[in-house]
Amino acid sequence: MTQVVKVELETRGESSASAISYAGAKFGDAVHALAIGKGRIKERLHDAAVVLQPVREGDLPEDLRPCFRWIKEELTKREPRQRAVIEGRIVEGVEGRLGATLRTMRVADAVLLAEQICDLHYKLEGRLRSASVIWMRDIRLIL
Numbered sequence: 001m002t003q004v005v006k007v008e009l010e011t012r013g014e015s016s017a018s019a020i021s022y023a024g025a026k027f028g029d030a031v032h033a034l035a036i037g038k039g040r041i042k043e044r045l046h047d048a049a050v051v052l053q054p055v056r057e058g059d060l061p062e063d064l065r066p067c068f069r070w071i072k073e074e075l076t077k078r079e080p081r082q083r084a085v086i087e088g089r090i091v092e093g094v095e096g097r098l099g100a101t102l103r104t105m106r107v108a109d110a111v112l113l114a115e116q117i118c119d120l121h122y123k124l125e126g127r128l129r130s131a132s133v134i135w136m137r138d139i140r141l142i143l
Contacts, residue, residue, distance in 0.1 A: 027121035027125075033047040034048050041111060064123055071116055077101055
C-alpha cells in the first residue's frame with residue numbers, strides 16, 4: 001500500500017511558514033538572552049537585539065510587522081558618536097546605532113522594549129502553534 005501525504009500552504013501574501021518559523025526561533029533566542037543572559041537589562045537587551053538582527057520584517061505575519069518595526073526603530077534611534085564616555089573612560093572609534101541608543105536609554109524604556117520582544121515572541125509562537133493544528137487537520141492521507 002502506498003501512502004500519499006499532501007500538504008498545501010497558502011500564504012496569501014503572508015510570510016512563508018519557514019520564514020515565520022525562523023523568526024519565531026530567533027525571537028525565542030532573544031527571550032532566552034533577556035531572561036537568563038548575563039549583565040543588566042541593557043546588556044541583555046543588546047544581546048537580544050543582536051540575535052534579532054537577521055530577522056526581516058517580511059519574515060513576520062503582516063499584522064505583527066508594526067510591532068517589530070517599532071522594536072527595531074526604538075533600538076536604533078540614536079545617532080552614533082565618534083567619541084564617547086563609557087563607564088568613566090573616553091572611548092575612541094565608531095559607535096553603532098544600537099550601542100548609542102542603549103547607552104542613552106533609561107532602564108524603564110529598556111524594560112518596555114524587553115517586554116515587547118517577549119510579547120511578540122509569544123504571539124509568533126501562538127501563531128505557529130495554531131497554524132500547525134490547521135495544517136495537520138488539512139493533511140489528506142490517500143490509501
